[in-house]
Amino acid sequence: MNQPSSAYKLIASHNRDIQVRLYTPAHQGIGQHSNRLSQEIYQYDLPFLTRPRTESLEQHFSQLYGTKHTFWLTGGGTQGVLTACALLGTQYKRVAIALNSHISAIHGIILAGLEPYFIPSVSLMPTTEEVISALETSDVSALLLTHPSYEGITIDIDKIADYCREREIALVVDEAHGSHFPFLDEQWQSAINSGADLVTHSLHKYTGSLVQTALLHLPSCSRFTIEQVMGVMPLFETTTRSNLLILSIEDTIKKGYSEEGQALFWQAIQECDRLRRQLDSYGKVLTYDRQVSDPMKLYLKSDRVTGEELAQLLYNCGIDGEFDDEHGLLLIFSFNHSHHDFQFMRKTLAKVVPILREKAPIETLPDSYFCRSPKMKILPKEAFFSRKEKLPLGQAVGKISGCCIKKVPPGSPILIPGEEISQWHQQRLSPETVVEVVE
Ligand SMILES: Cc1ncc(COP(=O)(O)O)c(C=O)c1O
DSSP states (O other), rough: OOOOTOOOHHHTTTTOOSSSSSSSSSTTTOOOOOSSOOHHHHHOOOOOHHHHHHHHHHHHHHHHHEEEEEEEEESHHHHHHHHHHHHHHOOOOEEEETTTHHHHHHHHHHHHEEEEEEOOOSSSSSHHHHHHHHHSSSSOOOEEEOSSSOOOOOOOOHHHHHHHHHTEEEEEOOOOOGGTGGGOTTOOOGGGGGGGEEEEEEGGGSSSSTTTTTTEETTTOOSSSSHHHHHHGGGOOOOOOOOOHHHHHHHHHHHSHHHHHHHHHHHHHHHHHHHHHHTTGGGGGGGEEEEEOOOTEEEEOSSSSSSHHHHHHHTTTTOSSSSSSOOEEEEETTTOOOOOHHHHHHHHHHHHHHHHTOOOOOOOOOOOGGGOOOOOOOOOHHTTTOEEEEEEEEHHTTBBBOOEEETTTTTTEOOOOBOOHHHHHHHHHHHTEEEEEEE
């Protein structure tokens, strides 16, 4: 059991000479019931890799990230955000969040009894100036920022972290959409190196690990200690973490920092740049959002069709994107895409441009369509755990919400517990919506 540098070795060294295993899990490493899941999967699914057993393994890999400690999570980025909120709840009360926060941040705020202060912004992702001005004018003691945005927009996280440090504001960065940043060139900096106190990664999103894998980083300059994180961690963790997810985390970190992994990322970045250069020649008929600085993302836009129509056009040609709406179509590339995939992309873009050119220009909704200034009436925790009744949205205007409604993807809340239900909600949500209101 003394092989801290690999979960594979830890598993392989377990009870090698034992003939009969009289303990859980009942499969005992033998997969008899499945003709889909290989025998190997079951072999690796024991023993239980409890936190104490994997602590030194995590320590070993934390060195790669340059953190005080990087905690491996098997409950998704959600577990990281919930844990971070619980930790904030032990010391702080009022926390600034942006409109692009994930629903898990609201759930964490509910559970931790925190008071959210929404950063006023003209689009869902606030600018650096909007964040700093909100911190200057509110009396928050913590900031929970979702950065980069789902679309891949980044702001000056170094400047924000410096500001927070000067004013003693705790900074948590939900870097779900930047889990690949530590593996890239330093121009795409992770908040781990910016002076954040906690950084969460939804690892599976961009690095190739299995779904539900995630990381919670305690950067080297964090105001929090390993013991403080461990104090709240059990609140959101199963006592029997999946070995398969743990192995997948190990594989991914090793690959991300390997020469081979870095070369693959670099190749994909160069291919994406080539696509951008091609798009530069199409004008507004087919273009990309230049605010997006994630090198692996293209947020396509056209002045001839909505994002939904563009998605359909590409889908008919054999390309399925991540997300589309009125404004555009988000395409996410990875190190797994081959030269052939990029070639196919280039050909397809060239093919759809003449089709788009035939169409008349359209008007789209402004970027601020989903922006609101939430009016908080009571604490989310109080509203969530109070007596509630269900009402059709039309009859709920002016009442206090006891529930969350999110926009999917990416799961940003457009109504949260404790918020006053307003005309804005009535205009944006379907008239059939039923909401829970505080009695
Ligand atoms: C910003 C953000 N944070 C956290 C999460 C939660 O991550 P996971 O799905 O891995 O639990 C998501 C997922 O979409 C997200 O977009």
